[in-house]
Amino acid sequence: MKVLEVCSVSKRFDGRGVLDHVSLDLQEGELVSLLGVSGVGKTTLFNIISGLLLPDEGKVLLGGQDVTGRPGQVSYMLQKDLLLPYRTIEDTVSLPLLLRGVDKKQARAQANALFADFGLEGTQKQYPMQLSGGMRQRAALLRTYLFSGQAALLDEPFSALDSLTKRAMHRWYLDVMERIKLPTLFITHDIDEAILLSDRICLLTGQPGTVSHVLTIDEPKPRGEDFALSARFLEYKKYILSCLGQR
Amino acid sequence: MKGKMPAVAAVAALLVLWELVCRTGLVPAFMLPSPVQVVQAFWAERYVLLEHSVITLKEAFLGLAIGVFLGCVFAVVMDHFRVLRRAIYPVLLLTQTVPTVAIAPLLVLWFGYEMTPKVILIVLTTFFPVTVGLLEGFSSVDEDAVGLLRSMGANRRQIFRYIKWPGALPQFFSGLRIAAAYCVVGAVISEWLGGFGGLGVYMTRVKKAFAFDKMFAVIFLISAISLGLMALVSFAQRLSMPYRKHDIANDRRN
Incomplete structure (x- = not known):
């Protein structure tokens, strides 16, 4: 069942397009990450989903209800x-x-x-x-x-941490997620992090940003260190890099 | 305490120098009393000074309380309604460009020799630093923190209570400290220009009698009272901002 649905959301700032018909959805108990370079409009998208910002076009559905521009519905963890x-x-x-x-x-x-x-x-x-x-x-x-x-938005929650702390946090986070099963959208620009944590990865590319690829990480959870060092992991990474390179 | 040693030493050195200048007769004794003479005058006049201090402090506290209250009201209203900010702020600024010595006689003419004109003058000098401090504090608040609370469904009142007010506390206390220093000075100035009691009135009396030693005694008393009030503000600040302790502890470690 779709918990959260973003339907064809577009946003412009001062005539400059930031988001162009972005659509994505989040299923029950799922962790989906938004991966993209800085400045591709990820945070803007989160501000729209959380209701802090109104989109120029499109809408946000939560549990089937239109919550566009209505804050106070989803849990939002900002970058800081x-x-x-x-x-x-x-x-x-x-x-x-x-x-x-x-x-x-x-x-x-x-x-x-x-x-x-x-x-x-x-x-x-x-x-x-x-x-x-x-x-x-x-x-x-x-x-x-x-x-x-009903859903959580996490904007680069681990980006400020050093790499060792970050690893420990990943392990801990996967463990917690197993228990609380809160459907989560997750912004990151760290490819390894995205592959390790996500059920699906949405690649946000272009100027204005749009979802160019959606990739399912078909790997049982919890995922340990050995997955992070496996050939399958590298394949995912290679694929993502090639997608990002296509622009 | 360790950090205060240089200041204590400097003040002590100044006092010794002053005493020496008087003892050696470099400056005629009728023009500059020595520190010892000032202390003697202070002791001799202690009951009179106490009586006048009570009057001055009453005015100062009343004026400060009203001033701080008004300062907060102005700041909150101006922060809430941007249009009012643009309208009122220049007017408030104007009130600060008029020297207190210029308004004080007017206030005496309008309100007489009792407490009212003094309190009004103190209010005029104390509300401003509080307003400016708070406004600055309100606008320095992290917009992301406001966004976070909004995303949690907070209304404006809750954002004020949880983000804006506590976030502006440091600037509020800076303003309050200035206001506390101004309030005694304001009271004294307004007493100079007319009144029946208070340290300002005492000052004009001893001036007319050319009693320099008493003059100095009262000057020191006034600055001691101002310092005491500022210390009181610092104390209140420590009480209401317990987290600052850790700030400072952190700074020391780094």
Whole structure:
């Protein structure tokens, strides 16, 4: 079943086309990544899906309902972690609950129940400043998850991390996804990351950007290191590179 | 405390130098009292000074409270309605170009010698730094953070409460610190120009009597009060921004 559907969305800024009839969909429990070079309009597309931005053409359907230009429906994790420096981790993370009118005590309790799952035990009363890059990213992910929309949008959640931390985060993320099964759209410009994490990859290319190829990664999950070093992995990578090179 | 040592040493050196200048007779004693004489004058006049201080502080606090409140209201309203910002901001700026010594006599003529004109003058001098600080703070807020909250379905009030207000706190306190320094000065200036009590009135009296030692005593008292108020603001800031502690700890480590 399609959870999220983007139907032929176009967007122009000051007469310059950014997105040209972009269509894609997201199935139940699926992770789809949007892969493309910087400036191809990936973040713009996310802003449209999340309802922060209105498309010039096309619409966004969530669970079959038109949610175009209506924020507050999908969980959106922006490129920066945006943990608020003046709130403790538990209070930053429980923000989506507070916004919905849940009282502070209950929001904290609900958030705290998930700290262990997200590898954040003991950071409840700390401030974002005190956390490492990987921890901050986990906290931002937990906040995104606590919003509990029907789908999640993650904009380059791991791009700011060093490569070793990133690997650890991938392993952890795949593990969490197995449990929570939240349908997720994922922006990245890291080909390896896309192949490792995704069920499908949409390649966004061109100026204005459009979905030029959709590729299914037919590989059982969880995927370990050996997949990342396998010949099949390299084949996927080669194919993607050739697609991106065709422009 | 370690970081304050050079400043303490500098002040001590200045005081010693001053005492020496007086003792050696470089400057005639009737023109410049020595620090020791100032302290003696202060002690002799302590009850009188206390009485006047209470009056001045009352005016200062009342004026500061109203000024800060108005400053916040102006900033919030101007941030909310862009048109009002364009309309009001230049007017507010204009009020700051008029020297306080010029408005004070007018206020006395309009409102008499009691507290009202003094409080009004203090309000006029204190609301501005608060407004400017807050406005700057509001506009320095990360647009992405606002976007994040909007994507979570937050309304404007919630965005204000969770993002804008806490984000503007550092600038608010900078403004408040300036306002706290201004409020005592404002009170003293308005007392110079007419009143029945307060440190400003005391100052004009001792000036007429050419009592330089008392003059210096009251000058030091006024700056001590200003410093005390600023320390109070810093204390309030530490209380309301506990996360700053870690900021500083981080800076030290790096």
